[in-house]
Amino acid sequence: MTIPIQQPHPLGAEVEANTAPIDERELVLDGGFLIPQTNSFGHIFRAYNDAESERHQGVENFYRKNHTYQSLDFVKKLREEYAKLNKVEMSIWECCELLNEVVDESDPDLDEPQIEHLLQTAEAIRKDYPDEDWLHLTGLIHDLGKVLNLPSFGGLPQWAVVGDTFPVGCRFDESIVHHKYFKENPDYNNPSYNTKYGIYSDKCGLDNVMMSWGHDDYMYLVAKENNTTLPSAALFIIRYHSFYALHREGAYKHLMNDEDVENLKWLHIFNKYDLYSKSKIRIDVEKVKPYYLSLIEKYFPAKLKW
Secondary structure (H helix, E strand, O other): OOOOOOOOOOOOOOOOOOOOOOOHHHOEOOOOOEOOOOOOOOOOOOOOOOOOOOOHHHHHHHHHHHHHHOOHHHHHHHHHHHOOOOOOEEOHHHHHHHHHHOOOOOOOOOOOOHHHHHHHHHHHHHHHOOOOHHHHHHHHHOOHHHHHHOHHHOOOOHHHOOOOOOEOOOOOOOOOOOHHHHHHOOOOOOOOOOOOOOOOOOOOOHHHOOEOOOHHHHHHHHHHHOOOOOOHHHHHHHHHOOOHHHHOOOOOHHHOOHHHHHHHHHHHHHHHHHHHOOOOOOOOHHHHHHHHHHHHHHHOOOOEEO
């Protein structure tokens, strides 16, 4: 399913990731949402090389482990294990509440509990796209897979749950944050995996590409296998919202098919809200809860297998 849209050129096409401040011309999102110049810590968003950032060292150590261990074999093993969806049975909102226990160590822009980020994202989208209720719900649920960090879901280490995602089974593109740490990955020097296409083919479609394991792929599996009625663009956003090498840097487009190209337009829109809605401004959970419960009922079964 593809959804045609008419939108201005997506934010990020001209902005240098990790290094450049936001261009003044880019400071207003589609419906008037004002982008802050700095994150919660007073630094440029996604400033992974900013040594003055309070979280710089921890974030870099996170990516050292992530890039070392996220091999094709590792991804296959974790995907097979979690595709069983045999950890717990619960509703979407129950999962949202569980995220109060999770803080993303890979994120240099925020240290609030994750449910705050979910609601900030969803409410910002809702304001600018009032008629796209599926996109509001996608904003709410896109990070629910971070429950993988909790003991009841296997207590995976953060490097196997969060952070930027990337394809495995082909060359690690140099645009991936902290690319230097891939040199310790067992796939880095494997001639079957270290070429442009690796185990894939031109325009094979991202559905056929193995992504590094984490909350994105897990939530995608949960939604898909529990027969959500969300459109394909929503599933695309859920699975690839952390794939910054694609939607921020334009890498790996040779693997995309026509449906991916259409869905990427929505991901470009979504990513602006996912990234720039992060702030210390709190959302009144009880006030907005009835609305999101109605969307959950519309697009999901009452209980899901996780």
